[in-house]
Amino acid sequence: MVTSHDVEAIEVENLTKRYGRPGEGVLAVDHISFAVHRGEVFGFLGPNGAGKTTTQRMLTTLLEPSEGRIIINGYDLARDAYPVKRQMGLVPEESNVYTELTAWDNLMFTARLYRVPRKERAERARELLQAFGLWEKRDIKVEAFSKGMRRRLSIAMAIVHRPSLLFLDEPTPGLDAQSTRAIRDLVRRLNAEGTTIFLTTHQIEEANQLCDRVAIINHGRIAAIDTPERLKRAFQRVQSVEVALEPDGQRHGDALAALPGVTTAVKMGDKWRLYTQDPSSLLPLVVDYAREHQARIVSLSTLGPSLEDVFLEITGQSVGTVRHETQEGDGRRPGMRGRRGGRR
Amino acid sequence: MTDGWQERVIDEIAQAWTVTVKDIKVYYLRPGMIMFGVLMPFFLFFSFSIRRHIAATQGEARLLALTLLFTAAAAGPFIIPLERRLGTYDRLMAAPMSLLTLLLGKMAVGALFAIAVSLVALLAGVLVFGVAVAHPWLLAVGILLGACCFAALGLVFGSIPTRSPGDVQMPSVLLRWGLLFISGVFVPLRDMAPLARAVAYLSPLTYAQDLMDHAVAGTGMLSPHLDVAALLLFGILFLSPSIWLHRRSRQLGY
Numbered sequence: 001m002v003t004s005h006d007v008e009a010i011e012v013e014n015l016t017k018r019y020g021r022p023g024e025g026v027l028a029v030d031h032i033s034f035a036v037h038r039g040e041v042f043g044f045l046g047p048n049g050a051g052k053t054t055t056q057r058m059l060t061t062l063l064e065p066s067e068g069r070i071i072i073n074g075y076d077l078a079r080d081a082y083p084v085k086r087q088m089g090l091v092p093e094e095s096n097v098y099t100e101l102t103a104w105d106n107l108m109f110t111a112r113l114y115r116v117p118r119k120e121r122a123e124r125a126r127e128l129l130q131a132f133g134l135w136e137k138r139d140i141k142v143e144a145f146s147k148g149m150r151r152r153l154s155i156a157m158a159i160v161h162r163p164s165l166l167f168l169d170e171p172t173p174g175l176d177a178q179s180t181r182a183i184r185d186l187v188r189r190l191n192a193e194g195t196t197i198f199l200t201t202h203q204i205e206e207a208n209q210l211c212d213r214v215a216i217i218n219h220g221r222i223a224a225i226d227t228p229e230r231l232k233r234a235f236q237r238v239q240s241v242e243v244a245l246e247p248d249g250q251r252h253g254d255a256l257a258a259l260p261g262v263t264t265a266v267k268m269g270d271k272w273r274l275y276t277q278d279p280s281s282l283l284p285l286v287v288d289y290a291r292e293h294q295a296r297i298v299s300l301s302t303l304g305p306s307l308e309d310v311f312l313e314i315t316g317q318s319v320g321t322v323r324h325e326t327q328e329g330d331g332r333r334p335g336m337r338g339r340r341g342g343r344r
Numbered sequence: 345m346t347d348g349w350q351e352r353v354i355d356e357i358a359q360a361w362t363v364t365v366k367d368i369k370v371y372y373l374r375p376g377m378i379m380f381g382v383l384m385p386f387f388l389f390f391s392f393s394i395r396r397h398i399a400a401t402q403g404e405a406r407l408l409a410l411t412l413l414f415t416a417a418a419a420g421p422f423i424i425p426l427e428r429r430l431g432t433y434d435r436l437m438a439a440p441m442s443l444l445t446l447l448l449g450k451m452a453v454g455a456l457f458a459i460a461v462s463l464v465a466l467l468a469g470v471l472v473f474g475v476a477v478a479h480p481w482l483l484a485v486g487i488l489l490g491a492c493c494f495a496a497l498g499l500v501f502g503s504i505p506t507r508s509p510g511d512v513q514m515p516s517v518l519l520r521w522g523l524l525f526i527s528g529v530f531v532p533l534r535d536m537a538p539l540a541r542a543v544a545y546l547s548p549l550t551y552a553q554d555l556m557d558h559a560v561a562g563t564g565m566l567s568p569h570l571d572v573a574a575l576l577l578f579g580i581l582f583l584s585p586s587i588w589l590h591r592r593s594r595q596l597g598y
């Protein structure tokens with residue numbers, strides 16, 4: 001048994017998942033490698049269909065990898081899953097609670113399944129239900145629970161056995177601000193108590209707020225792994241202002257691209273998307289420009305970074321090359337090319 | 345963390361039982377279970393036995409065999425695909441227990457369901473029709489073994505990689521109907537042509553029916569020892585396709 005303290009919580013080498021037959025199936029995860037240190041909150045950030053859930057399901061033994069190796073707390077998952085399963089908790093994408101049972105019965109069932117000693121079970125269930133604001137509803141069947149309540153219950157069920165490693169797959173989408181904050185606070189608290197956390201998300205802001213390090217994944221490949229602080233520069237470069245001008249909106253492209261602070265202008269239908277690090281300074285310039293040229297502003301909005309753009313930025317491809325015609329940007333740095341791990 | 349293998353075994357037994365109790369609470373009263381597990385065997389029994397003059401004991405043995413098959417095998421194809429769809433099956437697959445433990449827990453769900461329903465059928469026979477059971481102990485063993493064997497058969501269908509109970513429920517019902525007609529339930533084994541009898545020997549239901557004949561009416565044709573051994577063997581055999589299908593699901597992503 002390996003218990004040395006410098007063992008990584010998770011080590012992944014060349015992990016690959018192909019759904020369907022070799023050659024014709026979907027390559028959902030494509031030879032990724034990374035390590036999650038003990039005690040950190042590790043973010044796994046990527047757009048829809050990037051391969052996040054697939055990766056998490058492989059890490060939690062639910063899905064067999066097509067290739068590659070997973071080592072958790074020093075145990076090779078392919079050979080020694082049992083001790084790993086005892087140490088990990090899992091919150092899947094959909095809250096998988098038993099709607100026919102009460103909140104209390106759901107928790108007691110999980111506690112029994114993880115062999116929490118009889119004496120501790122009730123105590124632990126009470127503690128969790130109180131901490132999650134579900135104590136008053138403990139005897140109500142879960143079918144009457146709201147989405148946020150189910151989510152909280154499913155997190156409580158995942159930590160009833162005090163796992164040292166917790167996997168969370170998109171814990172907050174679809175929840176109101178208050179539930180979201182409660183869940184984020186909880187993640188911080190668990191982490192402060194020493195739990196290593198693997199957090200899958202497609203929200204840049206969530207990764208910024210919670211994670212010590214973030215891996216950015218798209219199309220099954222990792223583009224970068226770094227601290228949110230350092231990734232932020234890449235995020236900032238791909239903020240944008242979108243403007244539609246009339247009449248003759250098309251002809252303003254070159255002039256708009258030449259405005260101070262604009263890195264790239266991309267035509268999106270009848271709009272121009274102007275990439276910039278500083279949307280708030282660009283807005284008045286766009287308004288002035290329209291006034292000077294007697295153009296009417298049909299719509300004007302600022303957009304935060306989209307993950308797709310962040311990914312392109314980091315991999316050094318020009319924003320907009322994939323789906324839209326592009327105007328050459330000026331002086332854009334190639335960005336952080338796949339630092340640790342990540343084969344491209 | 346547990347140390348010795350004895351503790352591990354105790355853990356696994358407790359976990360299997362935990363799964364069984366949870367499923368009983370969640371699924372026993374579901375319409376799908378009642379319809380395929382309780383109504384169908386009684387419906388079949390009455391549609392094939394009415395207007396034919398058979399002894400009460402003979403009828404009771406037939407009803408028990410039918411109930412064991414249909415009720416025990418109803419649970420697997422209903423519960424597992426449903427849990428896969430709801431994501432709750434992931435919770436079980438990720439838990440620190442062996443696949444065999446999970447399968448045994450699920451098998452007990454179907455088996456206990458069948459035992460409960462056949463006890464009702466037995467009670468009705470004894471109280472209403474005055475059936476006198478020839479060998480009560482043999483009957484107890486037969487009900488237990490038959491229930492486990494057919495629950496394991498249900499698990500094979502439940503293990504097929506799918507998230508929709510409809511995909512596996514019909515095939516599993518069809519198979520049970522098929523077994524019904526080749527297994528000496530409606531045509532006694534001794535009245536069968538040699539070829540038909542050879543086919544009947546391939547069906548676990550044949551041995552369950554024969555064992556019920558011995559136990560209730562004292563009239564079976566094969567040796568009760570053979571019946572017991574065959575049911576045991578079929579039950580164990582049925583577990584291996586389930587294990588294989590679960591591995592397959594883990595590759596396919598169900």
Ligand SMILES: Nc1ncnc2c1ncn2[C@@H]1O[C@H](COP(=O)(O)OP(=O)(O)OP(=O)(O)O)[C@@H](O)[C@H]1O
Binds near residue numbers: 019049
């Ligand atoms: N069971 C499956 N069979 C076949 N293809 C699948 C299966 N599950 C996922 N995929 C495919 O694999 C790719 C990655 O899917 P995955 O669910 O891992 O993405 P994700 O990053 O979790 O996306 P989301 O943000 O939408 O949850 C997608 O193209 C998806 O269509």
Ligand SMILES: [Mg+2]
Binds near residue numbers: 052053054093169
């Ligand atoms: Mg996902």
